Amino acid sequence: MATGLAMNRCSISLIRTADTLLNRPTVSVVRSLKLSRRLIGNCSMATAPFVVADDEKYGNKQVISLTPRIYDYVLSNVREPKILRKLREETAKMRGSQMQVSPDQGQLLAMLVQILGAEKCIEVGVYTGYSSLAVALVLPESGCLVACERDSNSLEVAKRYYELAGVSHKVNVKHGLAAESLKSMIQNGEGSSYDFAFVDADKRMYQDYFELLLQLVRVGGLIVMDNVLWHGRVADPMVNDAKTISIRNFNENLMADERISISMVPIGDGMTICRKR
Numbered sequence: 001m002a003t004g005l006a007m008n009r010c011s012i013s014l015i016r017t018a019d020t021l022l023n024r025p026t027v028s029v030v031r032s033l034k035l036s037r038r039l040i041g042n043c044s045m046a047t048a049p050f051v052v053a054d055d056e057k058y059g060n061k062q063v064i065s066l067t068p069r070i071y072d073y074v075l076s077n078v079r080e081p082k083i084l085r086k087l088r089e090e091t092a093k094m095r096g097s098q099m100q101v102s103p104d105q106g107q108l109l110a111m112l113v114q115i116l117g118a119e120k121c122i123e124v125g126v127y128t129g130y131s132s133l134a135v136a137l138v139l140p141e142s143g144c145l146v147a148c149e150r151d152s153n154s155l156e157v158a159k160r161y162y163e164l165a166g167v168s169h170k171v172n173v174k175h176g177l178a179a180e181s182l183k184s185m186i187q188n189g190e191g192s193s194y195d196f197a198f199v200d201a202d203k204r205m206y207q208d209y210f211e212l213l214l215q216l217v218r219v220g221g222l223i224v225m226d227n228v229l230w231h232g233r234v235a236d237p238m239v240n241d242a243k244t245i246s247i248r249n250f251n252e253n254l255m256a257d258e259r260i261s262i263s264m265v266p267i268g269d270g271m272t273i274c275r276k277r
């Protein structure tokens with residue numbers, strides 16, 4: 001049986017029972033999570049993983065391992081604007097360049113902004129501006145991105161690129177601690193007026209940023225959280241440093257948060273897309 005994760009015997013047999021009762025083949029076994037939850041009863045769903053397909057020929061639906069070759073192929077299929085490439089190449093020579101989002105992530109952020117038809121956006125954690133520029137480039141002329149960053153040196157690079165790209169009129173740079181900037185935006189009556197937010201700053205503040213952004217984003221708007229896989233450490237029970245625990249707890253909270261719909265996407269270091277309900 002092809003499984004995304006190993007499934008316990010109790011779950012499998014009960015789900016098979018469900019399939020028999022419904023007179024259907026045990027193909028996509030957990031089609032109805034509600035049904036399986038009812039039938040599983042005492043078996044813990046907290047640890048019971050999902051079986052996606054019952055047929056080897058369709059693969060096990062895990063994310064394929066991105067070998068360097070496959071990732072190169074992914075990158076060769078990213079339409080990275082020249083100005084973003086230039087910024088990426090300049091940033092590559094700087095300290096902290098590993099913090100920058102990857103071109104495929106930048107493209108996804110831009111795509112989400114376009115799908116939403118977003119006009120008002122927020123970024124928490126700008127660094128030299130790659131992700132914020134990716135967003136600003138696709139905003140309409142009337143659009144605005146509030147870009148929060150505490151480091152003045154990296155902000156200088158970001159501002160130079162906003163100018164070079166001809167989007168500086170769309171970017172409102174807030175130099176300082178991001179939580180303070182977000183709180184003052186709420187106090188200014190800007191609640192529920194933003195369409196899109198991207199968070200890529202200090203990990204131990206994720207829950208605080210999320211709570212503040214949930215006040216600033218409108219119903220139907222998106223909050224995208226970066227680094228939710230934390231280089232895979234969140235999934236390793238042996239890793240329990242403060243940052244890993246913080247992101248792991250944050251992910252758990254998102255999973256239980258009824259105020260949003262979520263989708264954890266294994267791109268870059270993992271991004272969770274949250275849609276405010």
Ligand SMILES: C[S@@+](CC[C@H](N)C(=O)[O-])C[C@H]1O[C@@H](n2cnc3c(N)ncnc32)[C@H](O)[C@@H]1O
Pocket residue numbers: 099100101124125126127128129130131132148149150151154176177178179200201202
């Ligand atoms: C991972 S980098 C952001 C990378 C950026 N999104 C990009 O694609 O290039 C995180 C940034 O968050 C900033 N930062 C960390 N803590 C912050 C805080 N409390 N307030 C504002 N900025 C913060 C850091 O200075 C750093 O530049």
